[in-house]
Amino acid sequence: FALVQPQLRPLDSSIRELVGTDHPVLAAAAHHFFERAGKRFRPTLVLLSSAAAAGGDPADARQQRLAEITEMIHAASLLHDDVIDVADTRRGAKTAHRIYGNKVAARASLLLARLKDVQVVELLATVIEEMVQGEMMQVRALPQQLLEFEHYVDKTYRKTAALMSLSCEAAVLLGGKPPDHAEALRAYGRHLGIAYQ
Numbered sequence: 001f002a003l004v005q006p007q008l009r010p011l012d013s014s015i016r017e018l019v020g021t022d023h024p025v026l027a028a029a030a031h032h033f034f035e036r037a038g039k040r041f042r043p044t045l046v047l048l049s050s051a052a053a054a055g056g057d058p059a060d061a062r063q064q065r066l067a068e069i070t071e072m073i074h075a076a077s078l079l080h081d082d083v084i085d086v087a088d089t090r091r092g093a094k095t096a097h098r099i100y101g102n103k104v105a106a107r108a109s110l111l112l113a114r115l116k117d118v119q120v121v122e123l124l125a126t127v128i129e130e131m132v133q134g135e136m137m138q139v140r141a142l143p144q145q146l147l148e149f150e151h152y153v154d155k156t157y158r159k160t161a162a163l164m165s166l167s168c169e170a171a172v173l174l175g176g177k178p179p180d181h182a183e184a185l186r187a188y189g190r191h192l193g194i195a196y197q
């Protein structure tokens with residue numbers, strides 16, 4: 001966290017601006033959710049991966065935008081998860097739920113397209129598909145499956161680690177580094193994501 005602190009600081013205002021909206025209810029929801037910042041773990045991984053693949057140089061503008069996109073995908077997934085879990089609170093406050101989740105997801109998709117990197121768009125689209133499948137695996141799991149380690153790791157990869165893993169890989173690709181660097185950072189993100197859960 002200390003290594004990327006200077007780049008993490010402007011992230012909150014940048015995200016607030018990016019999801020800014022003319023609609024007063026959505027604007028209030030944006031304020032509500034991003035005021036209570038979490039740990040910023042996913043953007044931190046993206047910024048660290050960018051620096052690692054560039055011999056320590058800080059993330060460039062597109063890699064910083066990717067860091068913001070990962071936090072937005074994460075936020076959207078939590079808001080949807082709160083609908084599925086019928087949860088009333090998130091980060092100690094009343095949850096903003098589905099409408100806002102869709103809004104954040106839509107804005108993240110637009111920002112992703114604007115990075116104009118087909119491979120990175122495909123990686124992040126894969127992440128969203130994995131997250132939906134992971135959430136479904138959990139909802140539909142039979143009691144016996146909940147006790148199986150293989151099932152647990154597979155579910156955890158999809159629901160939690162895929163976003164970390166594939167966004168670390170995407171950060172390296174945006175920096176123009178070769179596939180072996182991207183592959184290494186993808187493995188790093190995967191291990192971290194599974195351990196994190």
Ligand code: FPP
Nearest residue numbers: 073076077080081105128131132135159160
């Ligand atoms: C937290 O679950 C939820 C996730 C890690 C991801 C959930 C993914 C979806 C709902 C798919 C939709 C995805 C997008 C991108 C729109 P938890 O209930 O185990 O943790 P919690 O205690 O923080 O709620």
Ligand code: MG
Nearest residue numbers: 081082085087
């Ligand atoms: Mg939940």
